[in-house]
Amino acid sequence: xxxxxxxxxxxxxxxxxxxxxxxxxxxxxxxxxxxxxxxxxxxxxxxxxxxxxxxxxxxxxxxxxxxxxxxxxxxxxxxxxxxxxxxxxxxxxxxxxxxxxxxxxx
Amino acid sequence: xxxxxxxxxxxxxxxxxxxxxxxxxxxxxxxxxxxxxxxxxxxxxxxxxxxxxxxxxxxxxxxxxxxxxxxxxxxxxxxxxxxxxxxxxxxxxxxxxxxxxxxxxxxxxxxxxxxxxxxxxxxx
Numbered sequence: 287x288x289x290x291x292x293x294x295x296x297x298x299x300x301x302x303x304x305x306x307x308x309x310x311x312x313x314x315x316x317x318x319x320x321x322x323x324x325x326x327x328x329x330x331x332x333x334x335x336x337x338x339x340x341x342x343x344x345x346x347x348x349x350x351x352x353x354x355x356x357x358x359x360x361x362x363x364x365x366x367x368x369x370x371x372x373x374x375x376x377x378x379x380x381x382x383x384x385x386x387x388x389x390x391x392x
Numbered sequence: 393x394x395x396x397x398x399x400x401x402x403x404x405x406x407x408x409x410x411x412x413x414x415x416x417x418x419x420x421x422x423x424x425x426x427x428x429x430x431x432x433x434x435x436x437x438x439x440x441x442x443x444x445x446x447x448x449x450x451x452x453x454x455x456x457x458x459x460x461x462x463x464x465x466x467x468x469x470x471x472x473x474x475x476x477x478x479x480x481x482x483x484x485x486x487x488x489x490x491x492x493x494x495x496x497x498x499x500x501x502x503x504x505x506x507x508x509x510x511x512x513x514x515x516x
Contacts, residue, residue: 329506
């Protein structure tokens with residue numbers, strides 16, 4: 287089973303700052319890496335698929351990069367609504383999620 | 393508008409069974425693989441099971457294999473999860489989720505729509 291490890295567990299930043307979230311896979315997932323955002327009491331929202339493709343309606347301040355085992359979600363110029371949990375998920379022959387990164391207001 | 397509405401959750405004793413349903417609307421549901429994903433209280437997301445658009449391929453997480461059975465009825469636009477031999481660690485909010493790809497494989501899915509979730513509590 288491919289294990290996804292997200293870091294940091296918690297990231298404290300101020301609105302307007304830039305956020306960098308990491309997801310590392312225990313073995314290569316090629317580019318089959320997805321990012322979701324989840325706010326308290328809400329369902330997960332698809333942000334980025336196949337490492338770097340923004341989903342429909344996702345603002346340009348969200349970007350993804352990486353391949354193989356190391357992936358990054360970058361949120362430039364944080365808006366108040368961006369503070370949430372973020373999960374990565376791989377889909378390379380099976381499906382697992384990372385444990386999540388909490389992005390909180392500093 | 394795509395809608396996924398789960399039902400069938402509740403409080404159940406360990407060892408008992410429960411059947412979840414997910415009613416789909418707003419898209420041609422028989423073109424897409426469908427999945428169940430759960431989230432224990434205060435915890436992260438855990439993929440549970442997936443079924444291909446034509447029910448030919450089914451997959452389970454190791455944690456539920458042999459106890460849970462996924463199925464679908466395309467004529468009724470419905471997805472199901474039969475959960476047997478329930479354990480306290482199965483306590484979670486269970487989401488129905490739609491694959492983004494038309495006729496995609498359950499092993500290569502990602503999820504563009506999610507239901508609101510249904511709570512399953514396993515406790516004596």
